[in-house]
Amino acid sequence: MNYPFENKVALVTGAGAGIGLAAAQAFAESGAAVVISDMNRTAAETAAAELRTAGRKAIGVRCDVSDEAEVAAAVNRAVSEFGSLDIAFNNAGIHVAKVETADVETADFDRIVAINLRGVFCCMKHELRQMRTQGSGVIVNTSSQSGFVGIAGLSAYTASKHGVIGLTKAAALEYADQGIRINAICPGTVETPLVKGLMEREPGRLDEVIRDIPMGRMAQPEEIASAVLWLCSPGASFMTGQTLTPDGGYTSR
Numbered sequence: 426m427n428y429p430f431e432n433k434v435a436l437v438t439g440a441g442a443g444i445g446l447a448a449a450q451a452f453a454e455s456g457a458a459v460v461i462s463d464m465n466r467t468a469a470e471t472a473a474a475e476l477r478t479a480g481r482k483a484i485g486v487r488c489d490v491s492d493e494a495e496v497a498a499a500v501n502r503a504v505s506e507f508g509s510l511d512i513a514f515n516n517a518g519i520h521v522a523k524v525e526t527a528d529v530e531t532a533d534f535d536r537i538v539a540i541n542l543r544g545v546f547c548c549m550k551h552e553l554r555q556m557r558t559q560g561s562g563v564i565v566n567t568s569s570q571s572g573f574v575g576i577a578g579l580s581a582y583t584a585s586k587h588g589v590i591g592l593t594k595a596a597a598l599e600y601a602d603q604g605i606r607i608n609a610i611c612p613g614t615v616e617t618p619l620v621k622g623l624m625e626r627e628p629g630r631l632d633e634v635i636r637d638i639p640m641g642r643m644a645q646p647e648e649i650a651s652a653v654l655w656l657c658s659p660g661a662s663f664m665t666g667q668t669l670t671p672d673g674g675y676t677s678r
Contacts, residue, residue: 428658431456434507435657436499438490438548439517441468443617444567447646448514448653449483450476455654457512458482460503464489464517482507490517490544491536493551500551509559512657513552515545516567518585520623523578534581541585542592549596553605561604563657566593568609570672586611590668597666606665608656613672616643639674 435452439445441463453459453476461476461483463469469485476483484506488499503510518541521533545566556562571579572586590609597607614620614634620643624631635641652671655661670676 428455428654428660430512430654430657433457433511434460434503434509435512435514436460436462436503436510436552437514437516438462438488438499438544439464439567440514441465441472443619444612444615444646444649444653445514445516446472447650448516451647451650451654452512452514452657453479453481453483458507459484460499460506461485462488462499462517488517490515490548491539493547496544496547497551500548500555504555510552510555511559511562513548513562513564514567514653514657515548515552515564517544517548518567520619521579521582522623522627525578526580529581537581538585538588541582542588545589546592549592549607553596553600556605557600557603559604562606564596564605564607565653565656566607566609568593568611568668570611570613570670570675572609572611572668573670573676593668594666601665606661608661608664608666609668610649610653610656611668611670611672611676612644612649613638613670613675614643615649616645637675638672639678642673644671644673 435457437449440449440461461469466487473483473485488495568589569586571583572590593609
C-alpha cells in the first residue's frame with residue numbers, strides 16, 4: 426500500500442486489533458498522523474507507542490463508540506493534537522454467536538445496535554461537524570457482507586450492518602457538494618482475534634464458513650485495510666455513497 430497521506434490526520438475506531446489496527450498502521454506508514462481509538466485503552470496506547478517508536482505520528486485513546494461523549498472527546502483530541510481531521514475509519518463493532526431471532530435477548534439486540542449502528546452514527550455526527558468546518562474530509566464506515574444478505578441466526582447483527590449502509594448512503598448525499606466523501610467497506614470473514622474467538626466457541630463453524638467462501642479462505646486484515654486506504658485516497662475521488670465488498674466472492678453467488 427503506497428498512498429499519499431502526508432500531512433493528513435486519520436482517526437480509526439476499533440483499532441486495537443484486527444482490521445482497525447491494520448488500517449491504522451497502513452495510514453501511519455503512508456504518512457498520516459493517526460489517532461488509534463479502542464475500548465481497550467491498553468491496546469490503543471500500545472499500538473500507538475509502537476508506531477511512534479517506528480518514527481510515525483500516533484496517539485492512542487480509549488473510546489466506547491456507543492457513548493457519544495467519549496466519541497466527541499476522541500474527535501476533539503484528534504483535532505487538538507494534530508490540527509484537523511481529514512480521514513475517519515469508523516470500524517468499531519462487535520459480532521455475536523448464532524441464535525434464532527425468537528431467542529435473541531432484547532438487551533443483546535440493543536447492545537449490538539448501540540455499537541454497530543448507533544456507534545457509527547455518533548462517530549459520523551462529530552466527525553462531520555469538524556469536516557464541514559474544514560470543507561473537506563473522507564469517512565469510511567465498516568458494514569459487512571451481512572449488510573447485503575440475510576444470515577440465519579444473525580438477525581440482530583445483520584440488521585445493524587444493513588443500517589450502516591443506509592446511514593452511509595444518506596449522509597453521503599448530504600455532504601457530496603461540501604467536499605466530504607462517505608463510503609462503506611463490507612468485508613467478508615476476516616481472520617481477526619474477534620473471529621478466531623468466535624470460531625473457538627463454536628466447534629465446526631470455521632469449516633462451515635470456509636465452505637461458503639468461493640475463494641476458499643478468510644481474508645487477512647491487511648487486505649481489508651488496503652481497500653479502506655484506496656477509498657480514502659485521491660484515486661477514489663469520485664466515489665461517495667458506495668459500498669466496497671472484499672468478501673472473496675461470497676455475495677456474488
